[in-house]
Amino acid sequence: MPLSPEQLREVDDLRAETTPTLRATAPGMEQHLYTPVQVLDHGFVRVVDYMGDDAAITQAARVSYGRGTKSVSNDEGLIRYLMRHWHSTPFEMCEIKLHVKLPVFVARQWIRHRTANVNEYSARYSILDREFYIPAPDALAAQSVVNNQGRGEALQGEEAERVLRYLRDDAMRAYDHYEEMISTEGQQGLARELARMNLPANIYTQWYWKTDLHNLLHFLRLRADAHAQYEIRVYAEAIAGMVKDWVPFAYKAFEDYRMGGATLSAAAIDCVKRMIAGEEVTQENSGMSKGEWREFQGVIEG
Template sequence: MPVTPEQQAEIDALREAPRETLRTVSEGMERHLYVPHQVLDHGFVRVVDYMGDDAAICQAARVSYGRGTKSVQNDEGLIRYLMRHWHSTPFEMCEVKFHVKLPVFVARQWIRHRTANVNEYSARYSILDREFYIPAPEHLAAQSGVNNQGRGEVLQGEEAQRVLNLLREDAMRSYDHYEAMLAQDDNQQGLARELARMNLPANIYTQWYWKVDLHNLLHFLRLRADAHAQYEIRAYADAMCRIAADWVPAAFAAFRDYRMDAVSLSAQAVAALKRRLAGEVVTQENSGMAAREWREFQEVWG
Protein backbone atom coordinates (compact mmCIF):
# COMPACT_ATOMS: atom_id res chain seq x y z
CA MET A 1 0.00 0.00 0.00
CA PRO A 2 1.65 3.31 -1.08
CA VAL A 3 -0.13 5.41 1.58
CA THR A 4 -1.13 4.18 5.03
CA PRO A 5 -4.61 4.92 6.42
CA GLU A 6 -3.02 7.35 8.90
CA GLN A 7 -1.24 9.22 6.10
CA GLN A 8 -4.43 9.36 4.03
CA ALA A 9 -6.34 10.77 7.00
CA GLU A 10 -3.71 13.49 7.38
CA ILE A 11 -3.91 14.30 3.66
CA ASP A 12 -7.72 14.50 3.81
CA ALA A 13 -7.54 16.81 6.81
CA LEU A 14 -5.11 19.15 5.02
CA ARG A 15 -7.26 19.31 1.89
CA GLU A 16 -10.41 19.96 3.91
CA ALA A 17 -8.91 23.03 5.64
CA PRO A 18 -8.18 25.63 2.91
CA ARG A 19 -6.76 29.01 3.95
CA GLU A 20 -6.99 32.40 2.33
CA THR A 21 -3.70 33.72 0.99
CA LEU A 22 -2.25 36.71 -0.84
CA ARG A 23 0.33 34.47 -2.53
CA THR A 24 0.22 33.50 -6.20
CA VAL A 25 -1.92 30.40 -6.62
CA SER A 26 -1.87 27.97 -9.54
CA GLU A 27 -5.34 26.44 -9.82
CA GLY A 28 -3.91 23.44 -11.64
CA MET A 29 -1.37 22.79 -8.88
CA GLU A 30 -3.97 23.23 -6.15
CA ARG A 31 -5.68 20.09 -7.46
CA HIS A 32 -2.46 18.14 -6.90
CA LEU A 33 -1.53 19.61 -3.53
CA TYR A 34 -1.00 16.84 -0.94
CA VAL A 35 -2.52 14.17 -3.23
CA PRO A 36 -0.31 11.04 -3.65
CA HIS A 37 0.08 9.75 -7.21
CA GLN A 38 0.90 6.05 -7.12
CA VAL A 39 4.11 4.98 -8.89
CA LEU A 40 5.38 1.39 -9.25
CA ASP A 41 3.97 -1.10 -6.73
CA HIS A 42 4.40 0.72 -3.39
CA GLY A 43 5.70 4.16 -4.38
CA PHE A 44 4.15 7.58 -4.83
CA VAL A 45 4.93 11.21 -5.57
CA ARG A 46 2.96 14.10 -4.12
CA VAL A 47 3.26 17.88 -3.90
CA VAL A 48 3.51 19.25 -0.36
CA ASP A 49 4.24 22.90 -1.29
CA TYR A 50 4.96 25.12 -4.28
CA MET A 51 5.71 28.72 -5.22
CA GLY A 52 4.88 30.62 -8.41
CA ASP A 53 3.12 29.97 -11.71
CA ASP A 54 3.48 30.92 -15.38
CA ALA A 55 2.90 34.59 -14.55
CA ALA A 56 5.71 34.52 -11.99
CA ILE A 57 8.14 33.51 -14.74
CA CYS A 58 7.12 36.50 -16.86
CA GLN A 59 7.11 38.80 -13.85
CA ALA A 60 10.71 37.83 -13.09
CA ALA A 61 11.79 38.18 -16.72
CA ARG A 62 10.33 41.69 -16.93
CA VAL A 63 11.16 42.50 -13.29
CA SER A 64 7.61 43.85 -13.13
CA TYR A 65 5.69 44.78 -10.02
CA GLY A 66 2.55 42.70 -10.41
CA ARG A 67 0.27 40.53 -12.50
CA GLY A 68 -1.66 41.70 -15.51
CA THR A 69 1.04 43.90 -17.02
CA LYS A 70 0.85 41.95 -20.28
CA SER A 71 -1.75 39.77 -22.02
CA VAL A 72 -1.82 35.99 -21.65
CA GLN A 73 -0.79 35.69 -25.29
CA ASN A 74 2.22 37.92 -24.70
CA ASP A 75 3.11 35.94 -21.58
CA GLU A 76 3.08 32.66 -23.52
CA GLY A 77 5.18 34.23 -26.25
CA LEU A 78 7.70 35.48 -23.71
CA ILE A 79 7.90 32.06 -22.02
CA ARG A 80 8.49 30.38 -25.37
CA TYR A 81 11.21 32.92 -26.18
CA LEU A 82 12.91 32.30 -22.83
CA MET A 83 12.78 28.54 -23.32
CA ARG A 84 13.91 28.71 -26.93
CA HIS A 85 16.96 30.82 -26.09
CA TRP A 86 17.91 28.86 -22.94
CA HIS A 87 17.24 31.66 -20.45
CA SER A 88 17.10 29.86 -17.11
CA THR A 89 16.84 32.33 -14.24
CA PRO A 90 13.16 33.33 -14.76
CA PHE A 91 12.21 29.64 -14.44
CA GLU A 92 14.21 29.39 -11.22
CA MET A 93 11.68 31.75 -9.57
CA CYS A 94 9.16 28.90 -9.33
CA GLU A 95 9.76 26.10 -6.83
CA VAL A 96 8.05 22.87 -5.81
CA LYS A 97 8.51 20.49 -2.88
CA PHE A 98 7.74 16.81 -3.52
CA HIS A 99 7.28 13.97 -1.08
CA VAL A 100 8.50 10.83 -2.85
CA LYS A 101 8.41 7.18 -1.85
CA LEU A 102 10.80 5.18 -4.03
CA PRO A 103 13.10 2.14 -4.10
CA VAL A 104 16.63 2.76 -2.86
CA PHE A 105 18.23 1.92 -6.21
CA VAL A 106 16.03 4.53 -7.90
CA ALA A 107 16.94 7.05 -5.20
CA ARG A 108 20.64 6.48 -5.92
CA GLN A 109 20.07 7.38 -9.58
CA TRP A 110 17.87 10.33 -8.65
CA ILE A 111 20.35 11.86 -6.18
CA ARG A 112 22.84 12.42 -9.00
CA HIS A 113 20.70 15.45 -9.82
CA ARG A 114 22.41 17.62 -7.23
CA THR A 115 20.60 20.92 -7.88
CA ALA A 116 17.87 20.31 -5.31
CA ASN A 117 17.33 20.21 -1.55
CA VAL A 118 16.81 16.70 -0.18
CA ASN A 119 15.95 15.23 3.20
CA GLU A 120 15.62 11.44 3.33
CA TYR A 121 13.94 9.12 5.82
CA SER A 122 16.56 8.04 8.34
CA ALA A 123 17.13 4.32 8.79
CA ARG A 124 19.51 5.23 11.64
CA TYR A 125 16.57 6.67 13.57
CA SER A 126 13.61 4.61 12.32
CA ILE A 127 12.95 1.08 11.12
CA LEU A 128 12.21 0.69 7.42
CA ASP A 129 8.95 -0.99 6.40
CA ARG A 130 8.79 -4.42 4.81
CA GLU A 131 8.09 -3.06 1.34
CA PHE A 132 10.11 -3.98 -1.73
CA TYR A 133 9.87 -3.16 -5.42
CA ILE A 134 9.17 -6.30 -7.44
CA PRO A 135 8.96 -5.58 -11.20
CA ALA A 136 5.81 -6.41 -13.10
CA PRO A 137 6.41 -9.25 -15.59
CA GLU A 138 6.39 -6.89 -18.57
CA HIS A 139 9.31 -4.95 -17.06
CA LEU A 140 11.44 -8.00 -16.33
CA ALA A 141 13.93 -7.93 -19.20
CA ALA A 142 17.30 -9.39 -20.18
CA GLN A 143 20.46 -7.32 -20.67
CA SER A 144 20.53 -5.42 -23.96
CA GLY A 145 23.02 -6.70 -26.48
CA VAL A 146 23.71 -3.24 -27.93
CA ASN A 147 23.38 -0.96 -24.89
CA ASN A 148 25.48 -1.76 -21.85
CA GLN A 149 23.15 0.20 -19.55
CA GLY A 150 19.82 -0.86 -21.00
CA ARG A 151 17.35 -3.72 -21.30
CA GLY A 152 16.66 -6.15 -24.10
CA GLU A 153 13.88 -8.64 -24.61
CA VAL A 154 11.36 -9.36 -21.85
CA LEU A 155 11.97 -12.61 -19.97
CA GLN A 156 9.36 -15.28 -20.56
CA GLY A 157 7.90 -18.34 -18.87
CA GLU A 158 9.94 -20.30 -16.36
CA GLU A 159 12.93 -17.98 -16.49
CA ALA A 160 10.78 -14.95 -15.63
CA GLN A 161 9.15 -16.83 -12.75
CA ARG A 162 12.55 -18.02 -11.47
CA VAL A 163 13.85 -14.44 -11.35
CA LEU A 164 10.69 -13.13 -9.64
CA ASN A 165 10.91 -15.88 -7.04
CA LEU A 166 14.56 -15.04 -6.33
CA LEU A 167 13.77 -11.33 -5.97
CA ARG A 168 10.94 -11.98 -3.51
CA GLU A 169 12.79 -14.65 -1.52
CA ASP A 170 16.00 -12.61 -1.20
CA ALA A 171 14.09 -9.48 -0.16
CA MET A 172 12.06 -11.31 2.48
CA ARG A 173 15.07 -13.21 3.81
CA SER A 174 17.09 -10.01 4.13
CA TYR A 175 14.26 -8.30 6.00
CA ASP A 176 13.79 -11.31 8.30
CA HIS A 177 17.48 -11.08 9.21
CA TYR A 178 17.17 -7.29 9.61
CA GLU A 179 14.38 -7.79 12.16
CA ALA A 180 16.31 -10.58 13.88
CA MET A 181 19.40 -8.39 14.28
CA LEU A 182 17.32 -5.52 15.71
CA ALA A 183 15.40 -7.73 18.14
CA GLN A 184 16.00 -7.16 21.84
CA ASP A 185 15.25 -9.78 24.46
CA ASP A 186 16.84 -11.46 27.48
CA ASN A 187 19.44 -13.14 25.28
CA GLN A 188 20.57 -10.29 23.02
CA GLN A 189 20.88 -6.53 23.10
CA GLY A 190 19.98 -6.08 19.44
CA LEU A 191 22.16 -4.49 16.77
CA ALA A 192 22.05 -0.74 16.24
CA ARG A 193 19.67 0.36 13.46
CA GLU A 194 22.48 2.17 11.64
CA LEU A 195 24.34 -1.15 11.31
CA ALA A 196 21.41 -3.50 10.76
CA ARG A 197 20.28 -1.51 7.70
CA MET A 198 23.42 -2.53 5.75
CA ASN A 199 21.86 -5.94 5.16
CA LEU A 200 18.78 -4.58 3.38
CA PRO A 201 18.44 -4.94 -0.42
CA ALA A 202 18.46 -2.03 -2.86
CA ASN A 203 14.81 -2.63 -3.81
CA ILE A 204 13.50 -1.69 -0.35
CA TYR A 205 11.51 1.54 -0.28
CA THR A 206 12.75 4.79 1.21
CA GLN A 207 11.13 8.25 1.30
CA TRP A 208 12.33 11.82 0.96
CA TYR A 209 11.33 15.43 0.52
CA TRP A 210 12.80 16.83 -2.70
CA LYS A 211 12.59 20.60 -3.25
CA VAL A 212 13.67 22.00 -6.60
CA ASP A 213 13.17 25.09 -8.76
CA LEU A 214 11.36 24.79 -12.08
CA HIS A 215 14.47 25.17 -14.24
CA ASN A 216 16.20 22.23 -12.57
CA LEU A 217 12.99 20.21 -12.42
CA LEU A 218 12.64 20.53 -16.19
CA HIS A 219 16.25 19.47 -16.63
CA PHE A 220 15.53 16.39 -14.48
CA LEU A 221 12.43 15.60 -16.54
CA ARG A 222 14.23 16.04 -19.86
CA LEU A 223 16.65 13.27 -18.85
CA ARG A 224 14.45 10.98 -16.76
CA ALA A 225 11.19 11.15 -18.75
CA ASP A 226 13.13 10.27 -21.89
CA ALA A 227 12.43 6.92 -23.55
CA HIS A 228 16.06 5.91 -22.96
CA ALA A 229 15.85 6.38 -19.18
CA GLN A 230 15.44 3.39 -16.88
CA TYR A 231 11.75 2.48 -16.61
CA GLU A 232 11.56 2.73 -12.81
CA ILE A 233 12.80 6.33 -12.56
CA ARG A 234 10.91 7.23 -15.74
CA ALA A 235 7.67 6.20 -14.05
CA TYR A 236 8.26 8.89 -11.40
CA ALA A 237 9.28 11.44 -14.04
CA ASP A 238 6.11 10.77 -16.03
CA ALA A 239 3.95 11.42 -12.96
CA MET A 240 5.86 14.65 -12.30
CA CYS A 241 5.40 15.70 -15.93
CA ARG A 242 1.64 15.49 -15.49
CA ILE A 243 1.85 17.58 -12.34
CA ALA A 244 4.11 20.21 -13.95
CA ALA A 245 1.80 20.45 -16.97
CA ASP A 246 -1.04 21.50 -14.64
CA TRP A 247 1.16 23.77 -12.52
CA VAL A 248 2.78 25.86 -15.31
CA PRO A 249 0.96 24.91 -18.53
CA ALA A 250 2.60 27.54 -20.76
CA ALA A 251 6.11 26.78 -19.50
CA PHE A 252 5.60 23.02 -19.75
CA ALA A 253 4.22 23.30 -23.30
CA ALA A 254 7.30 25.32 -24.31
CA PHE A 255 9.52 22.79 -22.55
CA ARG A 256 7.92 19.93 -24.46
CA ASP A 257 8.31 21.75 -27.79
CA TYR A 258 11.88 22.98 -27.32
CA ARG A 259 13.39 20.27 -25.09
CA MET A 260 11.50 16.96 -24.81
CA ASP A 261 10.27 16.66 -28.39
CA ALA A 262 13.07 18.66 -30.02
CA VAL A 263 16.25 17.39 -31.69
CA SER A 264 19.74 18.74 -31.03
CA LEU A 265 22.21 18.54 -33.92
CA SER A 266 25.97 18.77 -33.94
CA ALA A 267 27.76 20.92 -36.51
CA GLN A 268 28.55 17.74 -38.47
CA ALA A 269 24.90 16.65 -38.42
CA VAL A 270 23.73 20.08 -39.61
CA ALA A 271 26.22 19.96 -42.46
CA ALA A 272 25.13 16.41 -43.41
CA LEU A 273 21.46 17.44 -43.40
CA LYS A 274 22.19 20.43 -45.63
CA ARG A 275 24.11 18.20 -48.05
CA ARG A 276 21.21 15.76 -48.17
CA LEU A 277 18.74 18.56 -48.88
CA ALA A 278 21.01 19.65 -51.73
CA GLY A 279 20.71 16.16 -53.25
CA GLU A 280 24.07 14.76 -52.20
CA VAL A 281 24.39 11.17 -50.97
CA VAL A 282 25.80 11.30 -47.44
CA THR A 283 27.19 8.23 -45.69
CA GLN A 284 28.66 7.71 -42.25
CA GLU A 285 32.12 7.57 -43.79
CA ASN A 286 31.87 11.03 -45.39
CA SER A 287 29.66 12.65 -42.76
CA GLY A 288 32.34 13.39 -40.16
CA MET A 289 30.20 11.64 -37.53
CA ALA A 290 31.16 8.68 -35.36
CA ALA A 291 29.22 5.45 -35.85
CA ARG A 292 26.98 5.94 -32.82
CA GLU A 293 26.12 9.55 -33.71
CA TRP A 294 25.39 8.43 -37.27
CA ARG A 295 22.95 5.79 -35.98
CA GLU A 296 21.20 8.41 -33.87
CA PHE A 297 21.10 10.76 -36.88
CA GLN A 298 19.49 8.06 -39.01
CA GLU A 299 16.90 7.27 -36.32
CA VAL A 300 15.61 10.84 -36.65
CA TRP A 301 16.21 11.68 -40.30
CA GLY A 302 16.17 8.26 -41.97
Protein backbone atom coordinates (compact mmCIF):
# COMPACT_ATOMS: atom_id res chain seq x y z
CA MET A 1 0.00 0.00 0.00
CA PRO A 2 1.53 3.39 -0.98
CA LEU A 3 0.12 5.19 2.08
CA SER A 4 -0.66 3.73 5.49
CA PRO A 5 -4.18 4.15 6.96
CA GLU A 6 -2.76 6.81 9.30
CA GLN A 7 -1.27 8.75 6.37
CA LEU A 8 -4.55 8.52 4.43
CA ARG A 9 -6.43 9.91 7.43
CA GLU A 10 -3.89 12.75 7.60
CA VAL A 11 -4.49 13.53 3.92
CA ASP A 12 -8.26 13.60 4.49
CA ASP A 13 -7.81 15.92 7.47
CA LEU A 14 -5.58 18.28 5.50
CA ARG A 15 -7.98 18.41 2.56
CA ALA A 16 -10.92 19.03 4.89
CA GLU A 17 -9.21 22.01 6.54
CA THR A 18 -9.57 25.31 4.68
CA THR A 19 -7.97 28.64 5.54
CA PRO A 20 -8.76 32.05 4.02
CA THR A 21 -5.80 33.45 2.10
CA LEU A 22 -4.86 36.52 0.10
CA ARG A 23 -2.25 34.61 -1.92
CA ALA A 24 -2.94 33.56 -5.49
CA THR A 25 -4.28 30.05 -5.85
CA ALA A 26 -4.67 27.79 -8.87
CA PRO A 27 -8.02 25.95 -8.80
CA GLY A 28 -6.63 23.08 -10.85
CA MET A 29 -3.80 22.50 -8.41
CA GLU A 30 -6.04 22.88 -5.38
CA GLN A 31 -7.79 19.70 -6.52
CA HIS A 32 -4.45 17.82 -6.41
CA LEU A 33 -3.17 19.25 -3.13
CA TYR A 34 -2.14 16.52 -0.63
CA THR A 35 -3.80 13.74 -2.67
CA PRO A 36 -1.39 10.87 -3.51
CA VAL A 37 -1.27 9.45 -7.02
CA GLN A 38 -0.13 5.84 -6.98
CA VAL A 39 2.90 5.04 -9.14
CA LEU A 40 4.39 1.57 -9.67
CA ASP A 41 3.51 -1.05 -7.04
CA HIS A 42 4.22 0.79 -3.77
CA GLY A 43 5.13 4.33 -4.88
CA PHE A 44 3.25 7.61 -5.05
CA VAL A 45 3.64 11.29 -5.76
CA ARG A 46 1.61 14.05 -4.14
CA VAL A 47 1.65 17.85 -4.07
CA VAL A 48 2.45 19.22 -0.62
CA ASP A 49 2.61 22.91 -1.53
CA TYR A 50 2.90 25.24 -4.52
CA MET A 51 3.35 28.90 -5.34
CA GLY A 52 2.20 30.87 -8.36
CA ASP A 53 0.16 30.19 -11.48
CA ASP A 54 0.05 31.28 -15.13
CA ALA A 55 -0.60 34.86 -14.02
CA ALA A 56 2.61 34.85 -11.93
CA ILE A 57 4.59 34.03 -15.09
CA THR A 58 3.14 36.92 -17.10
CA GLN A 59 3.39 39.30 -14.15
CA ALA A 60 7.11 38.64 -13.88
CA ALA A 61 7.59 38.88 -17.63
CA ARG A 62 5.93 42.27 -17.88
CA VAL A 63 8.07 43.64 -15.07
CA SER A 64 11.20 42.29 -16.74
CA TYR A 65 10.51 43.25 -20.32
CA GLY A 66 8.14 46.21 -19.98
CA ARG A 67 7.18 47.75 -23.31
CA GLY A 68 8.68 44.85 -25.22
CA THR A 69 5.67 42.68 -24.40
CA LYS A 70 2.90 45.18 -25.15
CA SER A 71 2.40 43.76 -28.62
CA VAL A 72 1.31 40.47 -27.04
CA SER A 73 -2.42 40.79 -26.51
CA ASN A 74 -3.10 38.21 -23.80
CA ASP A 75 -1.51 36.09 -21.11
CA GLU A 76 -1.56 32.88 -23.13
CA GLY A 77 0.08 34.59 -26.08
CA LEU A 78 2.78 36.05 -23.85
CA ILE A 79 3.50 32.68 -22.23
CA ARG A 80 3.79 31.07 -25.66
CA TYR A 81 6.17 33.85 -26.70
CA LEU A 82 8.32 33.26 -23.63
CA MET A 83 8.42 29.51 -24.22
CA ARG A 84 9.12 29.91 -27.92
CA HIS A 85 12.04 32.25 -27.35
CA TRP A 86 13.51 30.38 -24.36
CA HIS A 87 12.87 33.19 -21.85
CA SER A 88 13.08 30.97 -18.77
CA THR A 89 13.23 33.39 -15.83
CA PRO A 90 9.47 34.15 -15.63
CA PHE A 91 8.74 30.43 -15.28
CA GLU A 92 10.97 30.35 -12.20
CA MET A 93 8.36 32.46 -10.37
CA CYS A 94 6.25 29.32 -9.88
CA GLU A 95 7.37 26.61 -7.45
CA ILE A 96 6.10 23.23 -6.34
CA LYS A 97 6.91 20.89 -3.45
CA LEU A 98 6.26 17.18 -3.93
CA HIS A 99 6.28 14.22 -1.58
CA VAL A 100 7.51 11.20 -3.54
CA LYS A 101 7.87 7.54 -2.64
CA LEU A 102 10.10 5.77 -5.15
CA PRO A 103 12.60 2.92 -5.56
CA VAL A 104 16.19 3.83 -4.73
CA PHE A 105 17.44 3.16 -8.26
CA VAL A 106 14.83 5.61 -9.62
CA ALA A 107 15.86 8.16 -6.99
CA ARG A 108 19.47 7.92 -8.16
CA GLN A 109 18.38 8.84 -11.70
CA TRP A 110 16.09 11.58 -10.44
CA ILE A 111 18.72 13.22 -8.23
CA ARG A 112 20.81 14.01 -11.31
CA HIS A 113 18.41 16.95 -11.76
CA ARG A 114 20.35 19.06 -9.31
CA THR A 115 18.28 22.25 -9.58
CA ALA A 116 15.96 21.33 -6.71
CA ASN A 117 15.83 21.19 -2.92
CA VAL A 118 15.65 17.63 -1.60
CA ASN A 119 15.25 16.05 1.81
CA GLU A 120 15.25 12.25 1.79
CA TYR A 121 14.13 9.68 4.35
CA SER A 122 17.20 8.81 6.39
CA ALA A 123 18.10 5.14 6.82
CA ARG A 124 20.78 6.26 9.30
CA TYR A 125 18.08 7.22 11.80
CA SER A 126 15.08 5.12 10.75
CA ILE A 127 14.47 1.57 9.62
CA LEU A 128 13.35 1.19 6.02
CA ASP A 129 10.09 -0.65 5.34
CA ARG A 130 10.02 -4.07 3.72
CA GLU A 131 8.79 -2.70 0.40
CA PHE A 132 10.49 -3.44 -2.90
CA TYR A 133 9.69 -2.62 -6.50
CA ILE A 134 8.91 -5.83 -8.36
CA PRO A 135 8.16 -5.12 -12.04
CA ALA A 136 4.94 -6.23 -13.63
CA PRO A 137 5.53 -9.05 -16.13
CA ASP A 138 5.13 -6.75 -19.13
CA ALA A 139 7.86 -4.45 -17.73
CA LEU A 140 10.45 -7.25 -17.70
CA ALA A 141 12.49 -6.77 -20.84
CA ALA A 142 15.75 -7.93 -22.33
CA GLN A 143 18.64 -5.59 -23.13
CA SER A 144 18.09 -3.63 -26.33
CA VAL A 145 20.35 -4.65 -29.21
CA VAL A 146 20.45 -1.08 -30.59
CA ASN A 147 20.47 1.04 -27.42
CA ASN A 148 23.01 0.36 -24.69
CA GLN A 149 20.81 2.01 -22.06
CA GLY A 150 17.42 0.79 -23.26
CA ARG A 151 15.13 -2.23 -23.29
CA GLY A 152 14.22 -4.71 -25.96
CA GLU A 153 11.42 -7.24 -26.10
CA ALA A 154 9.63 -8.41 -22.96
CA LEU A 155 10.78 -11.66 -21.38
CA GLN A 156 8.39 -14.56 -21.78
CA GLY A 157 7.39 -17.78 -20.06
CA GLU A 158 9.83 -19.57 -17.80
CA GLU A 159 12.53 -16.95 -18.19
CA ALA A 160 10.22 -14.19 -16.96
CA GLU A 161 9.09 -16.36 -14.03
CA ARG A 162 12.71 -17.12 -13.12
CA VAL A 163 13.69 -13.42 -13.12
CA LEU A 164 10.69 -12.45 -11.00
CA ARG A 165 11.52 -15.21 -8.54
CA TYR A 166 15.11 -14.00 -8.25
CA LEU A 167 13.96 -10.41 -7.69
CA ARG A 168 11.50 -11.37 -4.96
CA ASP A 169 13.72 -13.91 -3.24
CA ASP A 170 16.85 -11.74 -3.25
CA ALA A 171 14.93 -8.73 -1.91
CA MET A 172 13.33 -10.70 0.91
CA ARG A 173 16.59 -12.43 1.84
CA ALA A 174 18.47 -9.12 1.93
CA TYR A 175 15.79 -7.56 4.14
CA ASP A 176 15.80 -10.57 6.48
CA HIS A 177 19.55 -10.13 6.98
CA TYR A 178 19.10 -6.34 7.36
CA GLU A 179 16.62 -6.94 10.20
CA GLU A 180 18.87 -9.52 11.83
CA MET A 181 21.91 -7.23 11.72
CA ILE A 182 20.14 -4.32 13.43
CA SER A 183 18.31 -6.53 15.93
CA THR A 184 18.70 -5.56 19.59
CA GLU A 185 17.31 -8.81 21.01
CA GLY A 186 20.26 -10.37 22.79
CA GLN A 187 22.87 -8.80 20.55
CA GLN A 188 24.55 -5.47 20.20
CA GLY A 189 23.36 -4.99 16.63
CA LEU A 190 24.99 -3.25 13.68
CA ALA A 191 24.50 0.48 13.26
CA ARG A 192 21.63 1.31 10.91
CA GLU A 193 23.91 3.43 8.72
CA LEU A 194 26.00 0.29 8.05
CA ALA A 195 23.20 -2.28 7.90
CA ARG A 196 21.47 -0.36 5.09
CA MET A 197 24.31 -1.10 2.66
CA ASN A 198 23.04 -4.68 2.42
CA LEU A 199 19.74 -3.58 0.87
CA PRO A 200 19.11 -3.77 -2.89
CA ALA A 201 18.42 -0.77 -5.10
CA ASN A 202 14.77 -1.70 -5.61
CA ILE A 203 13.83 -0.91 -1.99
CA TYR A 204 11.59 2.14 -1.59
CA THR A 205 12.67 5.47 -0.18
CA GLN A 206 10.82 8.78 0.21
CA TRP A 207 11.69 12.41 -0.16
CA TYR A 208 10.36 15.94 -0.36
CA TRP A 209 11.40 17.54 -3.65
CA LYS A 210 10.94 21.28 -4.29
CA THR A 211 11.72 22.98 -7.58
CA ASP A 212 10.61 25.86 -9.79
CA LEU A 213 8.51 25.46 -12.91
CA HIS A 214 11.34 26.13 -15.35
CA ASN A 215 13.45 23.31 -13.96
CA LEU A 216 10.42 21.06 -13.51
CA LEU A 217 9.59 21.41 -17.20
CA HIS A 218 13.18 20.49 -18.04
CA PHE A 219 12.77 17.39 -15.86
CA LEU A 220 9.52 16.49 -17.63
CA ARG A 221 11.01 17.04 -21.09
CA LEU A 222 13.64 14.40 -20.35
CA ARG A 223 11.79 12.00 -18.05
CA ALA A 224 8.29 12.02 -19.59
CA ASP A 225 9.82 11.33 -22.99
CA ALA A 226 9.09 7.95 -24.59
CA HIS A 227 12.83 7.11 -24.51
CA ALA A 228 13.12 7.58 -20.72
CA GLN A 229 13.29 4.54 -18.48
CA TYR A 230 9.78 3.30 -17.73
CA GLU A 231 10.15 3.42 -13.94
CA ILE A 232 10.98 7.13 -13.85
CA ARG A 233 8.74 7.98 -16.80
CA VAL A 234 5.57 6.95 -14.96
CA TYR A 235 6.45 9.37 -12.14
CA ALA A 236 7.06 12.14 -14.67
CA GLU A 237 3.74 11.42 -16.36
CA ALA A 238 1.90 11.62 -13.04
CA ILE A 239 3.55 14.98 -12.29
CA ALA A 240 2.81 16.21 -15.81
CA GLY A 241 -0.90 15.70 -15.20
CA MET A 242 -0.68 17.89 -12.12
CA VAL A 243 1.29 20.60 -13.91
CA LYS A 244 -1.27 20.65 -16.74
CA ASP A 245 -4.00 21.53 -14.23
CA TRP A 246 -1.76 23.97 -12.33
CA VAL A 247 -0.52 26.17 -15.19
CA PRO A 248 -2.58 25.21 -18.26
CA PHE A 249 -1.24 27.97 -20.54
CA ALA A 250 2.39 27.20 -19.69
CA TYR A 251 1.87 23.45 -20.02
CA LYS A 252 0.21 23.78 -23.44
CA ALA A 253 3.13 25.90 -24.65
CA PHE A 254 5.52 23.32 -23.20
CA GLU A 255 3.72 20.52 -25.06
CA ASP A 256 3.85 22.44 -28.34
CA TYR A 257 7.40 23.80 -28.24
CA ARG A 258 9.31 21.28 -26.10
CA MET A 259 7.60 17.88 -26.07
CA GLY A 260 6.06 18.14 -29.53
CA GLY A 261 8.67 20.37 -31.13
CA ALA A 262 12.17 19.70 -32.41
CA THR A 263 15.45 21.58 -32.55
CA LEU A 264 17.19 21.48 -35.93
CA SER A 265 20.87 22.13 -36.54
CA ALA A 266 22.06 24.54 -39.22
CA ALA A 267 22.82 21.55 -41.46
CA ALA A 268 19.33 20.14 -40.91
CA ILE A 269 17.65 23.45 -41.74
CA ASP A 270 19.74 23.66 -44.91
CA CYS A 271 18.55 20.16 -45.85
CA VAL A 272 14.91 21.15 -45.31
CA LYS A 273 15.36 24.17 -47.58
CA ARG A 274 16.98 22.01 -50.27
CA MET A 275 14.14 19.47 -50.04
CA ILE A 276 11.52 22.21 -50.37
CA ALA A 277 13.36 23.42 -53.47
CA GLY A 278 12.99 19.94 -54.97
CA GLU A 279 16.54 18.71 -54.50
CA GLU A 280 17.14 15.09 -53.57
CA VAL A 281 18.96 15.07 -50.25
CA THR A 282 20.65 11.96 -48.88
CA GLN A 283 22.81 11.26 -45.88
CA GLU A 284 25.87 11.31 -48.12
CA ASN A 285 25.26 14.87 -49.39
CA SER A 286 23.58 16.23 -46.25
CA GLY A 287 26.73 17.08 -44.30
CA MET A 288 25.41 15.02 -41.37
CA SER A 289 26.72 11.90 -39.69
CA LYS A 290 24.69 8.69 -39.88
CA GLY A 291 23.36 9.24 -36.37
CA GLU A 292 22.36 12.84 -37.12
CA TRP A 293 20.71 11.81 -40.37
CA ARG A 294 18.72 9.06 -38.63
CA GLU A 295 17.47 11.53 -36.04
CA PHE A 296 16.67 14.09 -38.75
CA GLN A 297 14.62 11.52 -40.64
CA GLY A 298 12.75 10.73 -37.43
CA VAL A 299 11.75 14.39 -37.13
CA ILE A 300 10.66 15.02 -40.73
CA GLU A 301 9.07 11.63 -41.36
CA GLY A 302 7.39 11.27 -37.97
